[in-house]
Amino acid sequence: HGVDTSNAGGGWTRSVVSGGRRSYEPPLGGAVIAHGGVVLFASAAGADKSWAVWPTGGYQARALAVHDGATGKLLWYRFANYRARPVMTEDYVVAEPWAFDLKTGTPKTRQHPITGEEAQWAFCRYNKQCGTFAGSRHLMFGRSRGIGYHDLLGDDGLYTFLHSRASCWIDTSSGGGMMIKPPHAIGCKCEVSMPFTVALAQVPQQPAVPQTFAQPGTELPVRHLHLDLGGTGERRDHEGNLWVIPRPGEHLLLLQFNATPTFEEQGGPVRRSGNYTPIANTKRPFLFASALRGMKDCLIPVTTPEAGPFRYRVRLGFSALPGDQPGQRVFDVLLNGKPVLRDFDIMKESGQPDYAVWKEFELEIAKDLTVVLTSKTGTGSLDRMPLISAVQVLRIE
Secondary structure, three states, rough: OOOOOOOOOOOOOOOOOOOOOOOOOOOOOOOEEEOOOOEEEEEEOOOOOOOOOOOOOOOOOOOOEEOOOOOOOOEEEEEEOOOOOEEEEOOEEOOOOOEEOOOOOEOOOEOOOOOOOOEEOOOOOOOOOOOOOEEEEOOOEEEEOEEEEOOOOOOOOOOEEEOOOOOOOOEEEHHHHHHHHEOOOOOOOOOOOOOEEEEEEOOOOOOOOOOOOEEOOOOOOEEEEEOOOOOEEEEOOOOOEEEEOOOOOOOOOOOOOOOOEEEEEEEEEEEEEOOOOOOOOOOOOHHOOOOOEEEEEEEEEOOOOOOEEEEEEEEEEEEEOOOOOHHHHHHEEEEEEEEEEEEEEEEHHOOOOOOEEEEEEEEEEEEEEEEEOOOOOOOHHHHOEEOOOOEEEEEEO
């Protein structure tokens, strides 16, 4: 389709290519993208692969201008603080790390997974990447050390696999429920540069490796916290709840929930794949396939003095490991100093290993929740240390 440029110097003229400071070599230029009856003017830079620029505000002057494709009328214009050339979908302009409504420029939002408040939507290729990204209506693809993708429908976070990597520009093509990535990065010296083609298509099973969720801003006060203590990333369950992991201060854009567990000597995570570990009595096997073993205590931020105290329902999830016997792991559980379980034995409670057990309590919390596990059978060997898999903190409205 052609564009009437007879009003050049009027409605079509607006600066968008600015704020070009960067720490890597991709050239900074202008992009003109037409789709869905509108025309977008934007910057066409590649991303700075070390994330040295965006956190310091180096892209705050980069703007987006969207015009009506038939008349040239400006529909919206805004400074957007984005890293790389945007992608236009049927519904949005995705300008990493944000997205904006195609026709109005309204920022895309989501319900914050912990506070329950409306928050600006974000996605983040948090690892090394020197190129831009590509996408379709429901998926974004791009390099994040390996190949990363974000499912816009499920909104689980960024999934990454390291069997190959995207190129220094764009080498993914998606449509019809598939994505194809030919081997365009053969000459690179990166350790994950593999000379073969990758294709992705829909399958019913969830990925064995979890996603990494981007959500800047505060996580307090908690309205609904679903904490996967032994996990390595975020996952949504069958009810749409996002289970998060303790992640203190890794990246400005990532969801950073600073729960802090401490361990007995030799204690730490026990991790198995929920896809290949059958767990009875749950629809969330990924939670109970992993656990923290030998955890002494865990400090969980819940609210602030300014927000005030709230009454919460606290649920603790446990599952015994294969080979465990009754009487082997016996421990007390304290919440904010108050004993809530005495001489708790997961195997005695469940009757079998790999069987999910939930224990539920109500209490008022004014600031933090401290979970303490005190062993009654000793901590000198791994097979006697306490186990805990998950914590839910749900505000009682």
